[in-house]
Amino acid sequence: MARERRRRGPEGGARGPERGPQAARRARGVPAGRGRGWALLALLSLALGAAGLAYGLYGRWRLGRRVVTPHPAPRVLPAGSSGPRAAPERFWGSYRPHVYLGMRPRSPRPPVAGFMWLRQAAEARLRHTCEQSDGLPGYGWLLHDGLRFGAQEIRDRGLTLRTEFVKRPGGEHGGDWSWRVTARPESPGDQTSLVSLLFYVATDGQGTLQPHLENSRLVSVTGTSEELGHFNITFHRPTTETGEALSYASYNHLDARSPGLHRLTDVVKSSLSNRFVYAAPGGPKRRYFAVDTSRARPGEPDQAPQSHLLLHQVTLPLPCRVEVTFESGSFAERPGSLVGAALSEELAGHVAAFERRFEETFSLARKGFTPQQQRFAKAALSNMLGGMGYFHGHSIVQSAHSQHPLAYPEGPLFTAVPSRSFFPRGFLWDEGFHQLLLARWDPALTREVLAHWLDLMNVEGWIPREQILDDEARAKVPPEFILQHNEAANPPTLFLVLQQLLREPGQGPAELSYLRRLFPRLRTWYEWYNTTQAGPQPYAFRWRGRDQDTDLFLNPKTLTSGLDDYPRASHPSPAERHLDLRCWMALASGVMAEVAERLGEPAAEYRRMQQALSDNALLEQQHWAEQLGMFADYGNHSQAVGLEREKVAVGPGQPHHQLPAPRLVRVVRKPPKLQFVGALGYVSLFPFLLQLLRPDSPRLGSILGAMRSEQQLWTPYGLRSLARTSPLYMKHNTEHDPPYWRGPIWINMNYLAVRALHHYASLEGPYQQRAAALYQELRANLIANLYRQYLESGYLWEQYSDSTGQGRGCYPFTGWSALVVLMMAEEY
Structure with missing residues (x-):
């Protein structure tokens, strides 16, 4: 009855006009109880939306902060290990290169x-x-x-x-x-x-x-x-x-x-x-x-x-x-x-x-080098040692999840530098080559340097490839190169050094303890490459971070590969397969397997990856270009590209002298398609350089032929970086960007070539004698030219002309150019 009285109005009369929200809802035909539920539902939806937005923002912030979150493993070098009590002999030094x-x-x-x-x-x-x-x-x-x-x-x-x-x-x-x-x-x-x-x-x-x-x-x-x-x-x-x-x-x-x-x-x-x-x-x-x-x-x-x-x-x-x-x-x-x-x-x-130790280490007098040649080698090694620097500070970094640049955790770096004048700071891929030489002179020094580099790793397994840690270092760097992006890799050349250290005689408990401290970071570093640089199919790899401005570059650069303007696919895409990175990962897999086995850690997956990446049949399936007769990258590519002056539109009555200077822009005369990249050069040699080819592989014969061909890679001064027959040989990449890895001779790659020839000359196979002869000839050419240029100019150089042998680029470059000492010593 109560509900009835409420439903009826005053007895005997019409109901008066209703007011308030209830009336409004009834006027729209909405029952009052259901309207209240929808309001609550709307409020709940808003709350959930706000919570979702906040959670999303938090998640993005959290992902963005990972780039500056240190690796959770204990540091390889504990606090104070570089100090005067722990390492008095190394505390002071000429560490301002x-x-x-x-x-x-x-x-x-x-x-x-x-x-x-x-x-x-x-x-x-x-x-x-x-x-x-x-x-x-x-x-x-x-x-x-x-x-x-x-x-x-x-x-x-x-x-x-x-x-x-x-x-x-x-x-x-x-x-x-x-x-x-x-x-x-x-x-x-x-x-x-x-x-x-x-x-x-x-x-x-x-x-x-x-x-x-x-x-x-x-x-x-x-x-x-x-x-x-x-x-x-x-x-x-x-x-x-x-x-x-x-x-x-x-x-x-x-x-x-x-x-x-x-x-x-x-x-x-x-x-x-x-x-x-x-x-x-x-x-x-x-x-x-x-x-x-x-x-x-x-x-x-x-x-x-x-x-x-x-x-x-x-x-x-x-x-x-x-x-x-x-x-x-x-x-x-x-x-x-x-x-x-x-x-x-x-x-x-x-x-x-020093004189006694140098001869005991490198035996150059016993090998017949003159006193003047020995002084040259001593200067090359000494400049590498005198180019050691100690830096303390932080990088400036950014990830895809962070809106603004962030300061990387502050820390130290003890490292060699490529050039005291032009590159007086640490570079990740250079350092692997530096330490190949220094490990022969002082393995303890090299172990400490590797530890410093790996202690810079973040929780993701990323190490900034260029270390610009303090104001003195930043004063030498153009502003556009200071920011480091966490998708950017660099060749993991530190595995070359680890491979060499593992072969050192007299490995004992101290070296095993060192590897044990290193291993958690090595494992994360390897996994970072294996995931962030994965290619479009199993066992393929792709460098991230290629230049995306295809209108201005003749061929978009790949700075992360270390080979900068070396020709890659003309149109960057996720379909690319990069041969050099695949070979670096084969090396890394083998070294990781050996380290894991020595430590009693699970090694089967590393061995499986090494075997797959070293499988010559799979390598040829992914990277052998039969029509080109070479190993090659694969991607969305067109050979028919060039640089032309753009046409500038002239407005009515506009004086010609007020027109902007026409830019040199890229034109594509034939559309790209998925294919192998026709650029015979250092990248094509990587299966040979990192010794992945079987000694009886017919591809080894093809590579040795290309190396010795003067129309392709051979010069009296060393192997040029790109064949003379390549469409991009010695071509500018932009109007103001001269060729860098498009012809000049680079000593780090030539060292790997000499090292590989020495390796194949020691293995039975159809190309053994050919490799031995090329080894003697290439080694002699490189040593003679670097020595001659040093006498004439007073310096080792960043690169050398493939037409005259003269030093080019920056100087003094006693980074990897000092590897000439190992060639003289025949230490590989």
Whole structure:
């Protein structure tokens, strides 16, 4: 009854007009109870949508953060392993390869020492960082053992500098070290030229420095830092080459602040003034450029100074000699300062030890090389060792899931660098070749370098391929190359080094323990390649990160492969199969299997992959181009491409001189199709280079024929990177992008070729004698040309002309070009 009364209106009368939401719902024909349910459902849907959006955003944020999430395994090198107590012999070193002479300890924010010079002339040309624009006739380490001493020669116009350093262990902070710089005139009779030698010490945001002056002469600096404790640096008075005191020299000093170590050159340049007068008794008065503390500027006003710079300048005639000593405060029982005769004696002892060790390691005298050729090889090795750098900082990275660039976790890297002038930083694929040489000299050094690289791995298994970790490194890099993307791989050449280390005699518990610490990261690294670089079919692989702008590039580059502009499929697509990456993965699979077996870890899957990727029938099925008679990449490709000037439309009444310059753009004269890429060159050789072919394979015969053909790959100076018969041989990729891997000779690939020829010459088969003959001829050509170019130019080079043999690209390039030492030694 109650429900009835509610349903009926007032007795005996009509119901009045209803109001409110209920009435509105009834007016639309919606029952009240059901409307309330739909409202709740709508609110629930909104809530779920918001929650889904939030979860999606969180998921994307979480995926984006993975790129900067460290690998969960314990670090191969625990904290402090590079410090003075754990590794005192390696704590100090010439680990600033981008300057002509510099020292730093392996510490995150250390005081650093450096050297500059300038010849006193009408214009002040200060030398400090290694620059190709300086145009020096030659510079580089002649001797360097990587641990205790080094001797370098620098040839500038009008003078030659010899820089030497020696380290002496002692105390708890890495011991002492001393520098000796000897300056000689280019012409023996030149006694009139003035030179200024400038020595400095600077902090990098941590530690203190205190100058000690006598008039205008900076006599010494005392300082302290977290890892160095107390220390003293003394700038000794200049002498003759025989150590006798000089009668007169002018002194200046600089006490200044800088935004950072990367601005030290600018601070010193801004302080130079020619108001000073050199007035030796009985000689003419001459103005000279010198540092002036009152003029020093720290740089941009918005950058807070973080470096304290103290610099000692001595100006004097040639010839002359200056010594600098660093003495650790914890070295209590020092036998005496490492200066003068004591320094000479230490240097002589280290040189003799280096000479003995070099011959024991490489046997070049026994192989009949002349003393001059041996000096060339010693310089090549020494420049690799003298090019070791210690960097601390973070990369700038981005993934497909992160909207903005992120800072990678901060950390250290101890690595060799390809070029002190042009590439003074770590490169992942270069480092594998560097360590093939250094592992012969010092396997312990190589193990530490590999550990540093693998400790940079993130949780995904990715290692940024180019390491630009601090302000000094970034100052040398164009802005567009600083950002690293986590889909970008690089050839895993570190597996080449591991393969070599596994073959070293005397493997014991220490080496096994090292492999055990390495293995979790190796496993993740291998899996990262196996998944992120997988190809369109089983056992195929594809480099990610190819250039996508097909309108501007004759052939879109593949920087991640390390071979940059080497011709690939003309139209990038997911259908591509890249031969070189497949071969790298075959090598990696075999090394992973061997490491796993030694450690008692599951190895069957690695062996299965190695066998599949080494299967010559499957390799030919995926990459042998029968019509081309070569191994090749596969993809969406057209040979009929070229670069032409685009036509610029002229508007009514528009003057022609106001038109933009027409660009050089790509034209495709024949549509692409899925096919093999007709580009005979280094990529075609990879099954041979990494020794995957059976010794009786007829494809081996085809490769040896292409290598020896002068119309294809053979030159008197080494194997060219791309055959002369290739449509893209020596072609520009854009108007301003000259050929790089399209003809020039590269020593890393030639080393692999010599190594492979040596391998096949040792195996019975139909091509054994042919491989042996090619081995002797190619090895002799490479050694002769690199030696000849070194004598003529004073440098090893990034690449060599395939028509003249002359050095090309950047210099000095004592990265993988120093592999000539292993060719001379026949160490493969």
